[in-house]
Structures are given as C-alpha cells and as structure tokens.
Amino acid sequence: MRVGIAGAGAFGTALAIALGRKGPVTLWSRSADQAARMAAERRNEARLPGADLPETVTPTANFADLANADVLLLAMPMQQMRAALAEHHAQLGNRPLVACCKGIELATGFGPTGVIAEAVPGAIAAILTGPSFAGEIARGLPTALTLACADPDHVQALQRALSTETLRLYRTTDTAGAELGGALKNVMAIACGAVIGAGLGNSARAALMTRGYAEMLRIAAARGARPETLAGLSGFGDLTLSCTSEMSRNYQLGLAIGRGETFDATVTVEGAATARAIAAAPAYRGIDLPITHAVASLVDGRETLPSIMAQLLARSLKEE
Ligand SMILES: NC(=O)C1=CN([C@@H]2O[C@H](COP(=O)(O)OP(=O)(O)OC[C@H]3O[C@@H](n4cnc5c(N)ncnc54)[C@H](O)[C@@H]3O)[C@@H](O)[C@H]2O)C=CC1
Numbered sequence: 001m002r003v004g005i006a007g008a009g010a011f012g013t014a015l016a017i018a019l020g021r022k023g024p025v026t027l028w029s030r031s032a033d034q035a036a037r038m039a040a041e042r043r044n045e046a047r048l049p050g051a052d053l054p055e056t057v058t059p060t061a062n063f064a065d066l067a068n069a070d071v072l073l074l075a076m077p078m079q080q081m082r083a084a085l086a087e088h089h090a091q092l093g094n095r096p097l098v099a100c101c102k103g104i105e106l107a108t109g110f111g112p113t114g115v116i117a118e119a120v121p122g123a124i125a126a127i128l129t130g131p132s133f134a135g136e137i138a139r140g141l142p143t144a145l146t147l148a149c150a151d152p153d154h155v156q157a158l159q160r161a162l163s164t165e166t167l168r169l170y171r172t173t174d175t176a177g178a179e180l181g182g183a184l185k186n187v188m189a190i191a192c193g194a195v196i197g198a199g200l201g202n203s204a205r206a207a208l209m210t211r212g213y214a215e216m217l218r219i220a221a222a223r224g225a226r227p228e229t230l231a232g233l234s235g236f237g238d239l240t241l242s243c244t245s246e247m248s249r250n251y252q253l254g255l256a257i258g259r260g261e262t263f264d265a266t267v268t269v270e271g272a273a274t275a276r277a278i279a280a281a282p283a284y285r286g287i288d289l290p291i292t293h294a295v296a297s298l299v300d301g302r303e304t305l306p307s308i309m310a311q312l313l314a315r316s317l318k319e320e
C-alpha cells in the first residue's frame with residue numbers, strides 16, 4: 001500500500017520515517033520552504049530534530065503528489081484539520097483518510113473521524129492514536145497504537161498496511177472510544193502537570209489520573225463508546241504516558257501553569273481546546289466532570305490553581 005502523509009510536524013514526520021522503513025511514503029508539507037529543506041537535508045530539523053528520513057520518504061509541498069497514495073494519514077492538529085480537508089477537498093478521493101490527531105473540534109464537538117465524515121463524505125474515516133512520542137517512533141523504539149475504523153474489513157487492511165516491525169497496531173471498530181481516549185488524556189495531562197508543577201505531590205497526581213479516567217468513562221458512555229476501548233492503548237495507555245512524562249507538551253503546559261510560568265503559545269497543545277470543547281458542549285451538561293471543567297477554567301485563566309484545588313477538595317463525599 002502506498003502511503004501519503006499530509007502534515008509534516010513532529011508526528012507526521014515520525015510516521016513517515018517509521019513507515020518509510022517498510023515502503024514508499026510521500027510526506028506533504030504546506031510550506032514549500034520546509035519541504036525543500038527536508039528534501040535537501042533529509043531531516044526535519046524544525047519539528048523532529050536529529051531524525052533521518054529514509055530514502056523511501058519523498059517530501060513535497062505539492063498536494064497533487066499525494067494522488068497515488070492508497071491511504072492518506074492526516075497529521076495536523078485537530079483544530080486545523082477541517083480547514084485542510086476543505087482546502088484540498090477535490091484531491092482527497094474515495095480512499096481511507098486516517099486522522100493522526102488527538103482532540104475534539106471546538107466549533108462542533110466532533111472528534112477527528114466525525115470531521116472527516118462530514119468534510120469528505122466519500123472517504124473511509126479512520127484514526128490512529130495511542131501512547132507514542134514522535135521522537136521515539138522515529139528512533140524505531142517499540143510502540144503500540146490503536147487503529148480505529150468503523151468498517152471491519154477496512155480496519156484489518158489498514159492495520160496490516162500501517163504496522164511495522166516496531167510499530168504494533170491494535171484494531172477496533174469503536175472510533176468514538178479511540179478518539180475520546182486520545183483527546184481526553186490530554187486534558188488530564190494538563191491537570192497532572194499543574195499539580196506536579198505546583199508541588200502538590202505524586203499522590204495528588206495519581207488521584208487526578210484515576211478520577212480523570214472516571215470522567216473519561218462518563219464522557220465515553222454519553223457518546224456510546226465502549227468502556228473497554230478506553231481501557232486500552234488510547235485511554236488508559238495514553239493517560240499513563242502523558243500524565244507521567246515531561247516529554248508530553250500537554251503535561252508541560254500544566255507544569256508551567258502550576259509553577260506560574262509562561263508557556264510558548266505556538267506549541268501544539270491539544271488538551272486546552274478539548275477541555276473547552278467538552279466544557280461547552282450541551283451533550284455533556286449534567287455529567288459530573290469536575291476535572292475537565294477545572295482544566296478549561298485554568299487554561300483560560302478564569303480561576304487559579306489554589307482556588308480550583310480548594311473547590312475540588314470541598315465537594316461532598318461520595319461513593320467511588
Ligand atoms: N508529537 C507527538 O509525539 C505526537 C503527536 N500526536 C498528535 O499529532 C497531531 C499533530 O501534532 P504534532 O505533529 O506533534 O504537531 P507539530 O506542532 O509538530 O506540527 C503540526 C504540523 O501541522 C501543520 N499544519 C497546521 N495546520 C495545517 C494545515 N491547515 N494544513 C496542513 N498542515 C498544517 C503545521 O505546519 C505543522 O507542521 C496532534 O493532534 C498531536 O496530538 C500524536 C501522537 C504523538
């Protein structure tokens with residue numbers, strides 16, 4: 001299967017390197033300058049420093065070069081995906097489009113596969129998600145991910161096509177569960193970074209991860225997602241990684257908030273918009289989501305961490 005990747009950030013580049021070890025990959029960047037530099041230097045120093053592109057990877061800034069790809073991976077941030085699909089709509093065709101982003105669209109409350117289905121009705125919508133850092137994938141370190149597509153035949157074909165010797169994909173038809181796991185773990189990673197940054201301790205982080213996971217299950221139930229999907233790589237797996245590693249940008253944002261430091265607004269941090277999207281969505285009103293609402297308030301600067309912690313701890317005692 002010929003693979004095309006739209007979006008040459010850290011993740012798109014890492015996937016190109018991993019899949020390029022198996023066959024030809026076309027890696028599209030919206031920046032002509034970046035594509036030219038990748039072609040000349042055989043690296044993407046701006047987004048994924050130190051990782052060499054195999055000869056099988058062809059960088060391009062011409063979207064038409066993706067035309068012969070049998071499957072297209074969409075590796076741009078969640079809030080940018082709809083605009084990218086609209087811009088290149090005529091060239092997307094009836095082929096599998098695999099979202100490689102983690103989040104909930106602010107304007108609609110949709111996850112990545114919902115956005116694809118609406119923006120490109122003829123496409124086969126799928127999502128690749130789960131615990132993985134781009135730099136580790138690029139180095140060929142063992143990584144397991146969840147691949148979700150509603151169609152059982154397509155998900156098997158994609159699983160075979162996108163698994164490599166070091167990238168092990170597990171399949172599911174529960175697209176809602178897979179995308180919620182990836183989106184919501186980022187919200188919890190911000191919360192965990194904040195408590196660690198503020199010096200509130202590892203026990204507080206464990207409490208947030210556990211009670212955050214309970215919120216993830218409630219949101220999943222409201223969307224008809226399967227709880228076992230949330231117990232998998234995209235959910236429990238990614239929650240564990242992102243809430244405990246300083247390599248996570250969402251966790252880093254939380255750390256900065258907890259320490260009272262500023263944070264570079266150009267860094268891709270999907271959890272902030274996801275927290276806002278969940279907090280604002282009518283579909284989740286009436287569901288008990290104190291941590292998600294707290295993160296939405298925190299990233300928007302509406303409340304301080306001490307006041308949020310005081311509110312969380314003052315709630316009435318309840319059954320687990
Ligand atoms: N970096 C990582 O370790 C991982 C990232 N992800 C997910 O991958 C997604 C992308 O993140 P990164 O690659 O890390 O971010 P990044 O910040 O490194 O790169 C984002 C890329 O998207 C491109 N982009 C933005 N808008 C675009 C548009 N309209 N059309 C085309 N390209 C556009 C930018 O030019 C940039 O190259 C996020 O949803 C993230 O959660 C998932 C797993 C691991």
Ligand SMILES: O=C(CO)COP(=O)(O)O
Nearest residue numbers: 130131132248249250251
């Ligand atoms: O999704 C990731 C790990 O699975 C990467 O995390 P960040 O987006 O927080 O860096």
